[in-house]
Amino acid sequence: MRAAVLHAPGDVRVEEIAEPAITAPTDAIIRLSAACVCGSDLWPYRGIEPIDAPMPMGHEYVGVVEEVGSEVKNVKPGQFVVGSFATSDGTCEICLSGYPSSCVHRVFQSGTQAERALIANADGTLVPTPGMPDADLIPHLLAASDVLGTGWFGAVAAEAGPGRTVAVVGDGAVGLLAVLAAEQLGAERIIAMSRHASRQKLAREFGATDIVTERGDEGVAKIKELTGGLGAHSVVEAVGTQESMNQAIRSARPGGHVGFVGVNHDVTLSGEELFFSQVHLHGGPAPVRQYLPHLIDLIWQRKISPGKVFDLAVPLDEAAEAYKAMDERRAIKAMLTV
Amino acid sequence: MRAAVLHAPGDVRVEEIAEPAITAPTDAIIRLSAACVCGSDLWPYRGIEPIDAPMPMGHEYVGVVEEVGSEVKNVKPGQFVVGSFATSDGTCEICLSGYPSSCVHRVFQSGTQAERALIANADGTLVPTPGMPDADLIPHLLAASDVLGTGWFGAVAAEAGPGRTVAVVGDGAVGLLAVLAAEQLGAERIIAMSRHASRQKLAREFGATDIVTERGDEGVAKIKELTGGLGAHSVVEAVGTQESMNQAIRSARPGGHVGFVGVNHDVTLSGEELFFSQVHLHGGPAPVRQYLPHLIDLIWQRKISPGKVFDLAVPLDEAAEAYKAMDERRAIKAMLTV
Known part of the structure; x- marks a missing residue:
């Protein structure tokens, strides 16, 4: 064959x-x-x-x-x-x-x-x-x-749901479908982080209410600005790099949830930063x-x-x-x- | 004064x-x-x-x-x-x-x-x-x-409760009180990891059902042995060192919960290991x-x-x-x- x-x-x-x-x-x-x-x-x-x-x-x-x-x-x-x-x-x-x-x-x-x-x-x-x-x-x-099941898990792990603001880091298929999942799970506001017009368009079709084009520290600052300085309740990480993981963790508010579904490669997380961020972190193979x-x-x-x-x-x-x-x-x- | x-x-x-x-x-x-x-x-x-x-x-x-x-x-x-x-x-x-x-x-x-x-x-x-x-x-x-409130948060973050096997890494006051908290929260089995007789005794008084004296990889192996090869449902980390964080994460089963309340010092976590461990990680200042x-x-x-x-x-x-x-x-x- x-x-x-x-x-x-x-x-x-x-x-x-x-x-x-x-x-x-x-x-x-x-x-x-x-x-x-x-x-x-x-x-x-x-x-x-x-x-x-x-x-x-x-x-x-x-x-x-x-x-x-x-x-x-x-x-x-x-x-x-x-x-x-x-x-x-x-x-x-x-x-x-x-x-x-x-x-x-x-x-x-x-x-x-x-x-x-x-x-x-x-x-x-x-x-x-x-x-x-x-x-x-x-x-x-x-x-x-x-990709749908993985985006779905990302949104579930991030506890997307009614009343929640969800940020999605990554505009690949998984990230876009995490937007769809967050919408299906009833999230109030869904922020897609993307700088590609065609992907932004699909994110909007899937339910994104906001688009953030900034990345890294600037992306984090933008999410904070959109959430009263606190950060998102729920963040889905759908890339798997050091930058995207940092961006996801730093975009969540204390007590918030980060669902990470990008297969991590050469990523190290600071225990001290995680401690003081007070986020929930959950992910893995969906x-x-x-x-x-x-x-x-x-x-x-x-x-x-x-x-x-x-x-x-x-x-x-x-x-x-x-x-x-x-x-x-x-x-x-x-x-x-x- | x-x-x-x-x-x-x-x-x-x-x-x-x-x-x-x-x-x-x-x-x-x-x-x-x-x-x-x-x-x-x-x-x-x-x-x-x-x-x-x-x-x-x-x-x-x-x-x-x-x-x-x-x-x-x-x-x-x-x-x-x-x-x-x-x-x-x-x-x-x-x-x-x-x-x-x-x-x-x-x-x-x-x-x-x-x-x-x-x-x-x-x-x-x-x-x-x-x-x-x-x-x-x-x-x-x-x-x-x-210490009680911190041990309590560790047990809550680890989702200790009925039907759950809870392992506690650390036999300081916080670890011992995480044992007490797990007992109050209704955990079925509580494994205290300690090699000090006086602390083991207090752990038993607070509700520990098992004591594991091994540490590091041997401690992890012992927890697996006690849990049908799977790992504990809930693990409380109450030390804050690289060894204790690794021991906690590796002692939990996939889908399990690690509550970490030891203030992390010079700890780095592998994103890849966390990904494939599929644990929930939550902690911070209680x-x-x-x-x-x-x-x-x-x-x-x-x-x-x-x-x-x-x-x-x-x-x-x-x-x-x-x-x-x-x-x-x-x-x-x-x-x-x-």
Whole structure:
């Protein structure tokens, strides 16, 4: 089958690789309906995360179940399913407490920028849609698999809700969908931090009430100015750099909540600053699976349109261009048609 | 009046200094009924926090109001009061949200290891007791002013409660009172991390169900072993060093809560580790004022005995010995009789 494989920084090739095969009775194989490139795929693409060997890429997915292992009971061949980038058994104490992305049997998904993919822990990971989706719903469902679920977690971790002012650091797909999530969670005011016209526009569509173009200390000062000098109640961090983490923590008021979902790279936080900031800090790999039933329902009822973050669509064979466009920030998020 | 003044690391002297005087209409002056030495007083005593000039010491206090400024309405001369180490106006948005220790008008209290002390923001800071306390209640009320309130915040920030396993890192007065708080909050299992027999004994009295003597990675491994490999639901950090913060974060399960109340010194946290640990992290200067009415009530009804942490009492004039005993860990916490 055809699959996108990263050979070296900047070198994504679509090539023939072996078909996946069921190896555990809890596995499933799906045929991808669409795939996409994640902001986190850019870390190894940019050489910031090392690559030891050619790496099949992709961890976001929607598709049709083709085959299941002997113990799989919750999904069956022919069903259209959405799953999370972190597979989970759905039965351990950590899953049951709402953190499937830290399941004791977690496997981080890979290899979904391909025609087919093996999904471990199928019963605890895959959620069937109510039926076969119309074609126009597929980008929205695909977004639920990671960027929507991750933005949602960021907003939940930041305790976005009625009466709250929410600031979002990062205008990538996750940040934009954190805006959508904050709006759905009932936030009173949503401040998107962005200096790109097209992203500002989408942020407004998703529910942003204010745009702040300043960054770093100036961005923090602007958030304070908009919040009576106190800072936001809730801040979502959706980048993962030292600057963005500092900006997020410093933009929150004492007692406020920072939800951080950008995968942290070379970030160190000062214990003393955190102590005196008195913020709540919570983040990590988003427990997307716990939100999927609700997110699929919202999408199925056409109440939300998270797939708008896909502003580029190319065939799987042109994955290299999709990476390049995202790397150069020409595209917010690129979909790969399979 | 007599007061304890730190002149240089290790050099505490009790000497005559000027009487305090009301300077703002929101001030009050109290006559101390007892004072005490805090673990955080040891930071400058040990030279870890710099001293620019002779520093009047002490921020924990109970006493009788002697004089109030013209705008003070909630307390009056003759009342016995308990206050927090962080004064607060009680009316700002941050106070009203439950974080008086980050009040926009906060003043960190100082100079209470003395015969009298000036308390800023008296209306929002001081809580009168139902009447003049019996002498045996004074140590318990004094503990409420900081160490009990701080341990309580640690347990609240760690979301200690029914069904939860709580681990407490640090066996100083704050750690021991976090054990008491966790017990009061209904925690199912409370693991005190201590290698000192006398402190272990007090931890058991306060409600600890398990004692772990190992530290660092071995301590973490022991907590995992006691919690089915997952880690504790709630961890209270009550030291403030790099080792204790790491131990606390690593002892919590994914989705668990770490409440950190040890004043952090030279601590840096890895963003990546925090991300993948998926813990909730919350701490800072404890919002003691918000807990005082409840804590005073528990003490007044003799339901809790937090003053047991005072295992040394000396007259104010012997403050130097009190500091020395705590520095050498001969005393858990020293009371100064005024």
